[in-house]
Amino acid sequence: MIKPVQKTFSAFPSGTHWTPVDQALEHLRVSLEPILKFNMVNVRDSLNYVSYEDILAKRSNPPVANTAVDGFCFAYSSTKESEGSLRLCPGRIAAGDRHQESISKGSAIKILTGAELPKGVDTVVLQEEVTIKGDKIIFNNFVKKGENTRQAGEDIEKGNCVLKKGTKIRPQDIALLIATGIEKVKAYLPLKIGVLSTGNELIQKIGVSDENKTLDANRPMLISMVNSWGYVGIDLGCVDDDKTKIRKKLNEATRNCDLIFTSGGASTGDEDYVSNLLKSEGNLYNWRIAMKPGRPLALANWNETPVIGLPGNPVAAFVCTIIFGKPICGLLSGVGWLKPISFLVPTAFSKSKKIGRREYLRARVKHGKVEIFHSEGSGRISSLSWADGLVELHEDISEIKHGDLVKYMPFSGII
Missing domain, CATH: 3.40.980.10 (MoaB/Mog-like domain)
Structure with missing residues (x-):
């Protein structure tokens, strides 16, 4: 409901009350x-809904420690005594697999991107960074502890806030909600x-x-x-x-x-x-x-x-x-008060205007400068199709010259 307010502005035109x-x-x-x-909405159908409350993760992302690359995983402490090589265990670990046995010190095993790190492992070396000789891998370069690994919950930990109240849900938000175990959201x-x-x-x-x-x-x-x-x-x-x-x-x-x-x-x-x-x-x-x-x-x-x-x-x-x-x-x-996205752009036009009135000109940016439609008539529907944004001229501006910086609001951030 809109509450009444006293109208006090009378700068333009004289003799009439106007509100800035x-x-x-x-x-x-x-x-x-x-x-x-509000209602409970399936996350997969929640696009453009607005969250009614803070949404908390039901699952960490990633849920377990895993590898970010294809390579060989091992305990970093093994490299201190290995003289640049480790014994290669048979087999491989792929994404979705759970390797039940721990990797013994001094050993490594092939692992594929996204796979869970087995017990005793904290580092992964890229397969391109080693040479395989028989049942051994030889390091071609220096290796850092924890290299090429993702820790459980390093993105979002279980119980942490995923989306704040009043968030308009976008496609990428849906991905985050699903990844953190959320199936339904309370939404306006x-x-x-x-x-x-x-x-x-x-x-x-x-x-x-x-x-x-x-x-x-x-x-x-x-x-x-x-x-x-x-x-x-x-x-x-x-x-x-x-x-x-x-x-x-x-x-x-x-x-x-x-x-x-x-x-x-x-x-x-x-x-x-x-x-x-x-x-x-x-x-x-x-x-x-x-x-x-x-x-x-x-x-x-x-x-x-x-x-x-x-x-x-x-x-x-x-x-x-x-x-x-x-x-x-x-x-x-519920999303909150939305202000149009805007930025300053030099003009490709000059113009005079009356002080005391905000003006919005149909405009578009070309070669780094903003130009305006040739007519300001309110019935010129073609100007809306021609334009890709609006130029806003403040009440206290009376003259615009070529090259002056003006506030430009692109339609891409409005419509």
Whole structure:
């Protein structure tokens, strides 16, 4: 649930209250809490789930001391009296074998990668580093004690923490969990995120008399985004600009959704039914964010379910979902507040902007410099496909020159 906050920012434009991006984000960060729903999940099916608690190893990795190479194993103390050679025992030890007999002092036996070290053995020499003569191996080089061996539990010991609470499980985490004997994990249930489009102008497919209508591109885009983050996107459909219809959809959504994204009607005009409804019957936190694109952004609660009212323009909806939607999703899902990955890149462009407003430019890196799309229009969907990231310009920046360092956020670290 989003708690209300006093709106105090009025730097841009004059005469109107605007909230800076960082203030809005910080308020959301401290006022939201994870959705405390969990289930026991089979590790093999746990990809993108978030751990509900610290996960402890049930088995050491490796479980026993073993060899890291193909070679010959022996007790290092034998080399002090062997004059550079050891007696070679018959046979070999392969991975999965258990050699019952200990290796006597002064002797060695062939061993293959991953095999358990037999009793009395603490060192392995590479097979390329010895010469075999009859029933003896002769060392070609100096050998160190413990060389080419892995100790039991040197990676993870039984009882140690494998994954911390709030970890989003990745493919490599699944490997670690299985290797340490864990079959099931307690995990947060994936967020269910409803996506609703609003607007009389929207259609789902083109009809004979629909030349003046707009195909609803936002809803499939937003559902794809939340699905790619590991959540469950729920298609709430598209409704006309009608308070009764929107109210009904929101009421239905709160029964099944942990979070709701709406697209369109988030501004403050008479025809902006979403923000007007959230203000009059819900709990509207803010709808004026000092950013471009995305100024008409509604942050609210409906029946104690968080609602993000996104702009109708596709670019603005996309940017607002990245800047506000992803951190909110991370916090609610249990993984924590997620900040976009960013780094500084020199510009291949110059630009003037108004002080007091955060701007996000569609951009891509080419030859070590970042360039921006030729138009900043929020309806230019092609710019999103053209770009591979966003440039963020802070509120206090008014002029960007060629070669200036700017904050660049690649889509690979966001989407």
